[in-house]
Amino acid sequence: MVEKRSKSERTRERILDAAAVVFGGQGYLARLVDIAEPAGIQTGSLYYHFKNRDDLVREVLRLGVDTTWAHVRSEVDALPSSASSIDRLRAAIRAHAMAVLVVSPYAWARARIAGQAPAAIGAEHRAHHARYGDYIGSLVHDAHSDGHLRAEVDPYVATMLVLGALSWTTEWFDANGTIPAGDVADHAVRMTLDGIAQPPA
Amino acid sequence: MVEKRSKSERTRERILDAAAVVFGGQGYLARLVDIAEPAGIQTGSLYYHFKNRDDLVREVLRLGVDTTWAHVRSEVDALPSSASSIDRLRAAIRAHAMAVLVVSPYAWARARIAGQAPAAIGAEHRAHHARYGDYIGSLVHDAHSDGHLRAEVDPYVATMLVLGALSWTTEWFDANGTIPAGDVADHAVRMTLDGIAQPPA
DNA sequence: GTCTATATGACGATAGAC
DNA sequence: GTCTATCGTCATATAGAC
Numbered sequence: 001m002v003e004k005r006s007k008s009e010r011t012r013e014r015i016l017d018a019a020a021v022v023f024g025g026q027g028y029l030a031r032l033v034d035i036a037e038p039a040g041i042q043t044g045s046l047y048y049h050f051k052n053r054d055d056l057v058r059e060v061l062r063l064g065v066d067t068t069w070a071h072v073r074s075e076v077d078a079l080p081s082s083a084s085s086i087d088r089l090r091a092a093i094r095a096h097a098m099a100v101l102v103v104s105p106y107a108w109a110r111a112r113i114a115g116q117a118p119a120a121i122g123a124e125h126r127a128h129h130a131r132y133g134d135y136i137g138s139l140v141h142d143a144h145s146d147g148h149l150r151a152e153v154d155p156y157v158a159t160m161l162v163l164g165a166l167s168w169t170t171e172w173f174d175a176n177g178t179i180p181a182g183d184v185a186d187h188a189v190r191m192t193l194d195g196i197a198q199p200p201a
Numbered sequence: 202m203v204e205k206r207s208k209s210e211r212t213r214e215r216i217l218d219a220a221a222v223v224f225g226g227q228g229y230l231a232r233l234v235d236i237a238e239p240a241g242i243q244t245g246s247l248y249y250h251f252k253n254r255d256d257l258v259r260e261v262l263r264l265g266v267d268t269t270w271a272h273v274r275s276e277v278d279a280l281p282s283s284a285s286s287i288d289r290l291r292a293a294i295r296a297h298a299m300a301v302l303v304v305s306p307y308a309w310a311r312a313r314i315a316g317q318a319p320a321a322i323g324a325e326h327r328a329h330h331a332r333y334g335d336y337i338g339s340l341v342h343d344a345h346s347d348g349h350l351r352a353e354v355d356p357y358v359a360t361m362l363v364l365g366a367l368s369w370t371t372e373w374f375d376a377n378g379t380i381p382a383g384d385v386a387d388h389a390v391r392m393t394l395d396g397i398a399q400p401p402a
Numbered sequence: 403g404t405c406t407a408t409a410t411g412a413c414g415a416t417a418g419a420c
Numbered sequence: 421g422t423c424t425a426t427c428g429t430c431a432t433a434t435a436g437a438c
Contacts, residue, residue, distance in 0.1 A: 031413070043413090044422080044424075116228045151399075158392060161369075161370075167372075173361075183358070184362075190396075198348060232430085245407090245435095249404070
């Protein structure tokens with residue numbers, strides 16, 4: 001029992017987990033009591049751990065970026081050094097899809113409430129998120145420079161369209177449905193890189 | 202001045218326009234006073250035109266589907282009868298992109314609050330939206346049947362990924378920026394059908 | 403049709419007991 | 421650390437004036 005996280009830290013984590021699910025489902029204006037209840041505490045007790053609603057939202061948004069980024073980077077870095085820039089991009093797209101679909105409820109919540117937060121929080125978050133966007137953008141850029149992408153592709157627009165297709169899966173993907181998340185991720189990779197059209201023979 | 206819409210109809214339209222913007226920005230739980238104000242009326246006056254918040258939400262969701270669908274269908278139907286199934290799909294993707302980007306704030310609002318509405322409204326809306334999804338799905342299916350798409354493409358997943366990439370443009374596209382909406386739409390069509398990868402020579 | 407005024411009830415946040 | 425109690429604020433919806 002050595003090294004166990006403090007009671008406070010464990011409660012804080014339960015609150016954040018609940019907040020990710022509830023904010024993701026109901027939006028930024030979700031009621032705090034709906035977060036406190038699944039976390040197993042009373043509404044008033046939230047204020048021992050967080051200053052107010054926006055403090056809680058800020059943390060969920062930050063974790064949304066960080067958990068996704070950590071997952072994507074670990075997958076990309078796990079590739080052998082012989083991997084090409086297009087291999088790395090492929091791995092990143094798949095990892096991002098999996099992060100949003102199944103790995104992190106924070107990524108899911110982030111996708112759905114980032115645009116709803118008040119201006120101050122939104123700006124702070126966008127600055128943080130942009131650093132991750134730059135990371136993905138650099139992978140697209142490298143593949144572009146190496147001639148793996150069509151010359152006329154605009155790396156910025158392509159990056160945004162790819163991340164958009166993946167973020168949007170939160171709106172229709174049913175985790176309890178019949179389509180495995182891995183299939184969606186594979187489809188996203190394939191569609192992004194090769195398109196869905198049958199190439200001329 | 203003949204045939205002018207009644208005062209009531211014009212006010213109702215101002216309310217709906219404001220509701221689309223506010224619900225789209227703040228989410229389903231946005232305050233009604235924030236809708237009444239830009240519509241130029243008092244909060245209480247909303248209730249002459251709509252039964253309650255959910256009645257208003259329901260109408261915004263419906264218009265989100267209908268305005269997009271009408272725009273897409275008119276573009277597809279404008280094609281010459283000699284157009285192939287892949288031509289029709291291409292036109293639909295482009296028209297959907299333009300509807301979301303510049304034609305209809307309702308399409309934007311719909312995308313962002315559909316997942317937040319209470320179960321009853323959500324179910325009703327999903328049934329309505331599914332009919333539009335079926336329309337797009339039929340275009341994908343026809344192209345698939347005609348051998349224009351790779352055999353292994355799942356028409357449903359592909360449809361959702363395409364619509365997602367387009368819907369998400371609302372999160373990053375800047376109508377006052379340097380990138381024309383038409384360019385984004387063209388990029389989306391190209392990426393969807395042909396991918397961004399350079400095909401093997 | 404739209405306004406003002408209001409009842410009713412919720413929610414966020416604080417203070418103090420334990 | 422968490423609870424209970426409570427204050428102040430705000431939003432929804434209604435009623436009746438104009």
